[in-house]
Amino acid sequence: MSFTVMLQQLGEGMLRSMGIFFLTLLFSLPLGLFVAFGRMSRNKALQGVIRVYISIMRGTPLMLQLLAVYFGPYYLAGARLGKNWRFFAIILAFVINYAAYFAEIYRSGIASMPPGQYEAARLLGYSKAGTFVRIILPQVIKRILPSVTNEVMTLIKDTSLSFSLAYAEMFTIAKQIAAKETSFVPFIAAAVFYYVFNAIVGFVMNRIEKSMDYYT
Amino acid sequence: MSLLEMNHIRKSFGDLEVIRDISLKVDEGEILSIIGPSGSGKSTMLRCATMLETIDGGEIKYMNERVAWADSDGTRYYPKGADLRQVCSCFGLVFQQFNLFPHFTVMKNITDAPIHNQKRDKEEVYQTAKELLGKMGLADKADAYPCQLSGGQQQRVAIARALALNPKILFFDEPTSALDPELTGEVLKVIKSLADLHIAMVIVTHEMNFAREISDHVMFMDKGVVLVEGTAEEVFTTDNARMKAFFGKLQH
Numbered sequence: 001m002s003f004t005v006m007l008q009q010l011g012e013g014m015l016r017s018m019g020i021f022f023l024t025l026l027f028s029l030p031l032g033l034f035v036a037f038g039r040m041s042r043n044k045a046l047q048g049v050i051r052v053y054i055s056i057m058r059g060t061p062l063m064l065q066l067l068a069v070y071f072g073p074y075y076l077a078g079a080r081l082g083k084n085w086r087f088f089a090i091i092l093a094f095v096i097n098y099a100a101y102f103a104e105i106y107r108s109g110i111a112s113m114p115p116g117q118y119e120a121a122r123l124l125g126y127s128k129a130g131t132f133v134r135i136i137l138p139q140v141i142k143r144i145l146p147s148v149t150n151e152v153m154t155l156i157k158d159t160s161l162s163f164s165l166a167y168a169e170m171f172t173i174a175k176q177i178a179a180k181e182t183s184f185v186p187f188i189a190a191a192v193f194y195y196v197f198n199a200i201v202g203f204v205m206n207r208i209e210k211s212m213d214y215y216t
Numbered sequence: 217m218s219l220l221e222m223n224h225i226r227k228s229f230g231d232l233e234v235i236r237d238i239s240l241k242v243d244e245g246e247i248l249s250i251i252g253p254s255g256s257g258k259s260t261m262l263r264c265a266t267m268l269e270t271i272d273g274g275e276i277k278y279m280n281e282r283v284a285w286a287d288s289d290g291t292r293y294y295p296k297g298a299d300l301r302q303v304c305s306c307f308g309l310v311f312q313q314f315n316l317f318p319h320f321t322v323m324k325n326i327t328d329a330p331i332h333n334q335k336r337d338k339e340e341v342y343q344t345a346k347e348l349l350g351k352m353g354l355a356d357k358a359d360a361y362p363c364q365l366s367g368g369q370q371q372r373v374a375i376a377r378a379l380a381l382n383p384k385i386l387f388f389d390e391p392t393s394a395l396d397p398e399l400t401g402e403v404l405k406v407i408k409s410l411a412d413l414h415i416a417m418v419i420v421t422h423e424m425n426f427a428r429e430i431s432d433h434v435m436f437m438d439k440g441v442v443l444v445e446g447t448a449e450e451v452f453t454t455d456n457a458r459m460k461a462f463f464g465k466l467q468h
């Protein structure tokens with residue numbers, strides 16, 4: 001197999017990896033915020049449920065969670081889902097896993113806000129929602145950006161776990177080519193792809209952090 | 217008409233009884249200073265008046281209307297949601313720690329609440345804000361961020377922010393305690409100028425000379441009760457032993 005053909009095939013795989021990456025972020029970032037609210041809720045039952053959910057998501061390997069979500073419906077309910085279930089299961093598993101991590105990050109950011117901000121907002125007539133959206137959330141976002149960057153970079157590499165469900169993202173393809181050509185080169189190429197993607201994401205997150213640097 | 221009446225307030229934090237039985241009244245245009253040692257309950261009194269803390273006994277009346285009270289068995293009645301915001305629109309509070317919004321410019325700190333909470337016309341609010349900044353001596357700082365300002369400047373922005381909402385009564389919780397003597401002077405000058413606007417003010421402060429100069433009425437608190445109260449002259453020339461001891465330590 002020529003080098004260019006290999007790069008082309010790996011490139012297609014990279015597109016699928018990026019698909020998982022963007023869809024996961026798109027859904028888990030907002031979901032994480034709602035999970036964080038549940039975690040901080042005064043309703044003890046809700047808080048308990050959320051804590052268990054977060055602890056399972058963070059306490060078990062994502063690979064196992066992928067398998068559980070993919071095979072679960074069949075083994076639990078005998079449901080046979082169509083061709084598209086594989087992709088949907090992958091996104092679902094990634095989203096509920098990463099939402100748990102983001103929830104804890106949001107919670108740590110919100111908890112670090114000085115009570116004085118809430119008090120000032122209250123006396124100035126802001127509603128609870130208004131306080132959160134206009135005063136609290138913008139400051140929380142700035143505080144949690146480094147932790148979010150960390151998770152985002154982990155996510156890029158975690159997309160390779162989809163190989164366990166034989167989804168043709170980049171790592172799976174690299175493995176296939178390496179086996180076929182009995183060569184290590186595909187893995188090196190894959191590593192470079194991941195590294196470059198990570199570098200771009202790191203650069204973008206850095207720019208976002210800098211844009212929020214207008215105040216301390 | 218009395219703007220604020222607090223009758224027989226009691227407040228405890230757990231086992232610690234911070235306010236044992238305190239009543240106060242503030243009329244329109246009146247300036248009340250509350251002085252006393254730390255831990256006497258002064259700030260707590262202010263926080264109860266502004267609904268930041270809930271009282272355990274007594275009642276709070278704004279404009280002759282009872283807005284919050286606690287029964288003898290401890291049940292508290294407090295306004296919520298829109299009613300609470302309605303009550304809060306009567307007063308403003310200037311904090312010891314300023315509590316400006318760091319992600320807003322000075323201008324936005326002052327104009328955001330009137331525009332979004334009081335739904336006032338943008339042009340009018342910006343005009344008012346510019347005038348207030350002028351009065352505070354900060355006209356050139358409209359586009360600065362709080363982190364770029366000194367403590368005295370930040371506190372003046374906080375005062376402007378509270379004034380922008382046209383409160384009937386302005387509370388000051390040790391407004392200069394976090395500032396060095398120079399900056400303290402700036403802020404006190406501004407507060408003095410507000411007295412000319414005939415806004416009612418309640419000031420908790422350790423600045424004795426200032427309190428004496430500016431107040432219509434002074435309350436000296438210690439351990440949750442009022443020990444001495446009256447006009448500035450009456451209070452500062454009192455024979456009360458505790459107060460004399462408090463002033464004695466001040467000379468150093």
